[in-house]
Amino acid sequence: MATPAANMDKPVAAPSKPAGSGRPRTPRPPRPNFRQIHQFPLPVNVHHVPPVIPHNPLSLISVALSYLTFLIMPPRHEIYSAYFDKTTSSIHVTDEKSIKALWEMGFFGKGSLSRSEPSWLAREKKRRGLHDGKTSEEVTRARREERRALKLERARMEKLAIEETLKAEAAARESGPAEGQTPDDAANGTATATEKYSLKKAKEAKMLEAREARLAAQDAELEQKPEPNGKSVRFSPLVQKKEFSSNSPSSETVMDAFDADDFPNEEHLQLSNEEAFFLAYGLGALQIYDAPSSEKTKSTSPTPISALLQQFCHHSFQPARHDTAALQPDDPFMISYTVYHHFRSLGWVIRSGVKFGTDYLLYNRGPVFSHAEFAVVVIPSYSHPYWSETEERRKYTAEKQARSWWWLHCVNRVQAQVMKSLCLVYVDVPPPAASIDDIGALFGQYNVREFMIKRWTPNRTRD
Amino acid sequence: MADADEEVLQNPANASVQPEVDLSDETQDFRFLNNLNIYADSGSLPRRGEKDFEPNPTEHQTGVLSESRRAMHNALSFPRLHSKKAHVIAFYAPDGYTPLAEIPPPKAPQQTDKSTESAEKPARPTPRSANINPDVCVYVPNPKGPFFKSVGQSDRWNRLWLLPEEALYLIERGSLDIRWPSPTDPAIPGEDGLSIPMSLQAAWASFIGHGGLTLERYSVYSGLKRLGYTLARAPGWCDEAEQREHEQNLAPSPSYNQNIIPKLRGAGLAGILGSLFNWIHDPYSTASTTSGPMIGTGINRHYMDVYRKLAIIPWYDPITASPSNPSDTTAPFRVVFHVWKPSTPVKKSAPPTPEFRVAVLSTRDQTTMPNMTQLGALLESTPLDPPSGEKMERMMYMRLRHGYRNVILAVVDQGVVSYLRVADSAFGKEKLYENQGGPRGPKRGGRGYQKSKKR
Numbered sequence: 001m002a003t004p005a006a007n008m009d010k011p012v013a014a015p016s017k018p019a020g021s022g023r024p025r026t027p028r029p030p031r032p033n034f035r036q037i038h039q040f041p042l043p044v045n046v047h048h049v050p051p052v053i054p055h056n057p058l059s060l061i062s063v064a065l066s067y068l069t070f071l072i073m074p075p076r077h078e079i080y081s082a083y084f085d086k087t088t089s090s091i092h093v094t095d096e097k098s099i100k101a102l103w104e105m106g107f108f109g110k111g112s113l114s115r116s117e118p119s120w121l122a123r124e125k126k127r128r129g130l131h132d133g134k135t136s137e138e139v140t141r142a143r144r145e146e147r148r149a150l151k152l153e154r155a156r157m158e159k160l161a162i163e164e165t166l167k168a169e170a171a172a173r174e175s176g177p178a179e180g181q182t183p184d185d186a187a188n189g190t191a192t193a194t195e196k197y198s199l200k201k202a203k204e205a206k207m208l209e210a211r212e213a214r215l216a217a218q219d220a221e222l223e224q225k226p227e228p229n230g231k232s233v234r235f236s237p238l239v240q241k242k243e244f245s246s247n248s249p250s251s252e253t254v255m256d257a258f259d260a261d262d263f264p265n266e267e268h269l270q271l272s273n274e275e276a277f278f279l280a281y282g283l284g285a286l287q288i289y290d291a292p293s294s295e296k297t298k299s300t301s302p303t304p305i306s307a308l309l310q311q312f313c314h315h316s317f318q319p320a321r322h323d324t325a326a327l328q329p330d331d332p333f334m335i336s337y338t339v340y341h342h343f344r345s346l347g348w349v350i351r352s353g354v355k356f357g358t359d360y361l362l363y364n365r366g367p368v369f370s371h372a373e374f375a376v377v378v379i380p381s382y383s384h385p386y387w388s389e390t391e392e393r394r395k396y397t398a399e400k401q402a403r404s405w406w407w408l409h410c411v412n413r414v415q416a417q418v419m420k421s422l423c424l425v426y427v428d429v430p431p432p433a434a435s436i437d438d439i440g441a442l443f444g445q446y447n448v449r450e451f452m453i454k455r456w457t458p459n460r461t462r463d
Numbered sequence: 464m465a466d467a468d469e470e471v472l473q474n475p476a477n478a479s480v481q482p483e484v485d486l487s488d489e490t491q492d493f494r495f496l497n498n499l500n501i502y503a504d505s506g507s508l509p510r511r512g513e514k515d516f517e518p519n520p521t522e523h524q525t526g527v528l529s530e531s532r533r534a535m536h537n538a539l540s541f542p543r544l545h546s547k548k549a550h551v552i553a554f555y556a557p558d559g560y561t562p563l564a565e566i567p568p569p570k571a572p573q574q575t576d577k578s579t580e581s582a583e584k585p586a587r588p589t590p591r592s593a594n595i596n597p598d599v600c601v602y603v604p605n606p607k608g609p610f611f612k613s614v615g616q617s618d619r620w621n622r623l624w625l626l627p628e629e630a631l632y633l634i635e636r637g638s639l640d641i642r643w644p645s646p647t648d649p650a651i652p653g654e655d656g657l658s659i660p661m662s663l664q665a666a667w668a669s670f671i672g673h674g675g676l677t678l679e680r681y682s683v684y685s686g687l688k689r690l691g692y693t694l695a696r697a698p699g700w701c702d703e704a705e706q707r708e709h710e711q712n713l714a715p716s717p718s719y720n721q722n723i724i725p726k727l728r729g730a731g732l733a734g735i736l737g738s739l740f741n742w743i744h745d746p747y748s749t750a751s752t753t754s755g756p757m758i759g760t761g762i763n764r765h766y767m768d769v770y771r772k773l774a775i776i777p778w779y780d781p782i783t784a785s786p787s788n789p790s791d792t793t794a795p796f797r798v799v800f801h802v803w804k805p806s807t808p809v810k811k812s813a814p815p816t817p818e819f820r821v822a823v824l825s826t827r828d829q830t831t832m833p834n835m836t837q838l839g840a841l842l843e844s845t846p847l848d849p850p851s852g853e854k855m856e857r858m859m860y861m862r863l864r865h866g867y868r869n870v871i872l873a874v875v876d877q878g879v880v881s882y883l884r885v886a887d888s889a890f891g892k893e894k895l896y897e898n899q900g901g902p903r904g905p906k907r908g909g910r911g912y913q914k915s916k917k918r
């Protein structure tokens with residue numbers, strides 16, 4: 001099956017478009033109200049003040065009143081705590097409430113055992129039959145299973161078609177030299193080539209089949225023990241069977257081993273260094289401790305911001321640099337944080353793009369609302385005269401800036417496949433700074449420039 | 464069919480000379496050539512067949528394959544002739560543009576009253592008519608037919624002078640019969656059979672490398688030309704050598720000084736009032752960019768304020784940046800072709816603004832991607848093309864994708880051309896937090912294909 005992936009994915013995706021007219025699908029469970037859950041874009045409290053209307057003196061009073069209340073009872077500024085894990089050079093948040101807050105307000109971090117949102121506990125509860133509903137991981141898995149089954153089915157059908165042709169040919173050979181037929185067919189092959197097995201058709205057929213199977217199964221199911229995930233009607237019977245057989249025994253044994261509601265959350269929230277630094281330095285919403293936060297050794301004071309910057313810079317190398325190493329303006333952390341901060345400050349939800357081979361993905365509002373539209377690749381740039389002063393520096397910077405065309409084409413084609421726009425972000429690196437005391441001034445010396453890259457197909461732009 | 468060649472549609476007579484069907488980068492099923500009636504001018508175009516991806520033991524497949532191969536050979540073996548009607552003769556002039564002497568006798572001293580310096584004509588002549596490109600090397604004394612509408616430059620003797628890429632394209636296409644200059648007398652070539660026709664091989668040998676025409680540039684030229692585009696050389700074509708020297712002692716592009724920290728913007732009365740209100744709203748700001756937290760520990764009134772305080776990273780603004788002069792561009796990153804769509808009427812004498820600007824580069828000479836300076840200079844050498852139109856105003860993504868300037872890089876890797884559109888987009892100009900709310904509703908609402916998009 002050498003069909004390019006594009007051809008495989010499209011037919012699967014296409015049928016979902018036409019408004020599901022009469023499609024056999026049970027109504028989805030209602031989505032959580034994401035707009036309510038994620039109403040705050042950042043983990044910062046804002047307190048609206050009634051607007052001042054110049055020609056309405058009463059408005060002044062209401063403003064004054066609100067000031068008074070703030071003066072008397074200043075609102076609490078929530079500060080979350082996390083610790084820095086040297087071995088993975090990432091930030092861990094273990095407090096349940098902080099995890100929830102950081103995810104819901106601004107989509108920071110990623111569950112260590114989940115795809116993005118920390119959902120391990122929910123999945124685990126579900127697995128043990130304590131909880132109902134679907135996690136996003138399950139939805140994805142179901143979709144993948146379905147696609148794989150369809151592809152297998154297509155391969156099978158193609159094989160069948162070939163066998164049939166072979167049989168027909170053998171029969172024709174035996175019956176005599178009626179050779180006029182095949183070449184004729186071949187001559188205007190566009191019309192007569194064996195009709196290709198189309199995924200779309202297969203899917204439609206599957207739907208019908210599944211509906212019938214479901215109707216038939218409903219009676220049988222009454223006798224059976226109800227399965228927790230027996231609701232997934234979109235599966236082909238074959239896949240469903242596979243799922244049952246793989247799920248049922250394991251869940252039962254686990255049920256025996258553990259008591260129901262009484263297990264700890266094994267998952268923590270993992271923040272990237274850029275996210276953590278943004279939360280700590282930009283928003284002041286996070287305090288980062290050094291030692292692993294086992295209760296006794298928990299250090300009492302959080303790492304100061306300037307020390308944090310040094311630490312992250314050192315850990316942006318693999319292996320981490322020694323603590324005494326001097327900071328360079330082109331430390332990977334400095335460059336990646338510049339880009340992170342730039343897009344965050346414009347209101348984008350910026351998350352790692354490692355799954356698509358880029359540095360970052362940009363979401364409008366957040367991953368639960370929309371797909372990422374932009375994929376960001378970060379490239380350092382050394383246009384300041386300092387970097388071309390000596391031969392050595394020129395060589396160094398040339399090496400740092402070099403990206404091959406093949407790499408670019410790879411990244412570009414992947415982004416086209418997943419419907420993202422590729423954005424090259426060049427970060428202009430300043431010469432080494434005298435001091436790093438003023439972090440704001442330090443980052444103010446960097447310069448960000450974005451280029452959109454897209455494949456241009458002359459065939460498509462002719463008109 | 465969308466990818467059919469337009470010229471075939473328009474001029475079925477020429478299609479009979481050499482069928483031109485767009486072959487995309489797939490392996491071809493050549494059986495479609497059987498359906499193409501080469502001899503009669505039929506209006507219909509062939510369709511492509513279906514594709515098998517793996518060999519299988521059926522006779523059907525073998526039959527299809529051999530049939531396809533036969534069709535290809537058939538098409539290739541079709542004799543390509545210059546038909547009497549469309550036969551155009553041209554002459555090779557290796558010395559470039561030479562004005563025709565007014566008086567036919569060639570050996571006689573040049574006594575044209577208008578030109579005084581025509582005496583040193585045999586040495587590489589400087590073209591007297593400023594509009595004739597010095598790189599021209601072929602002229603057509605009697606241009607006729609549709610191909611000369613968009614190529615070549617006429618002199619006042621109604622001779623059409625062709626650039627090497629134009630001549631090579633036409634001879635490759637079988638639409639031009641180029642003759643060697645007559646050995647006895649270069650000025651007056653023999654009109655009927657006195658000089659020898661130039662072979663295709665000779666054409667390649669003479670034209671590639673002539674006047675800055677590289678193989679890469681020619682593949683881009685011929686590829687786009689075959690699709691029906693109109694191409695013209697851009698000013699960035701020539702003087703590479705001197706530019707390179709110039710490049711060495713060039714200080715970094717001055718446009719970076721023009722960057723404005725977005726925080727500092729906002730002027731006029733509104734700005735003053737705004738800052739006043741900000742002061743009222745936030746009288747005891749504890750915000751500190753020195754060691755954070757940047758937004759302060761005080762009370763924030765609105766997320767807008769939070770975002771405004773966060774903006775410390777300077778970004779490049781394509782509007783305020785001074786347009787660099789074209790000499791800032793580095794050699795391969797330079798606009799070489801101006802391109803117009805097939806549907807755009809292009810007058811040779813007064814070409815409209817180009818629809819695409821193409822820079823050609825070879826991956827074997829330029830093995831790495833351009834750095835910011837090179838790419839920036841290339842983009843700044845193109846005119847400002849900000850997103851406009853009702854649709855763009857509504858859709859932020861489209862604005863960002865369109866960018867403020869754009870150029871097309873034709874990356875030629877050993878004959879394989881990949882085109883990339885590079886646009887200068889300024890995310891900093893689109894404050895996402897100001898129209899927070901973005902895409903409404905659950906994410907399946909939008910475009911139809913979003914389902915297949917990965918998060």
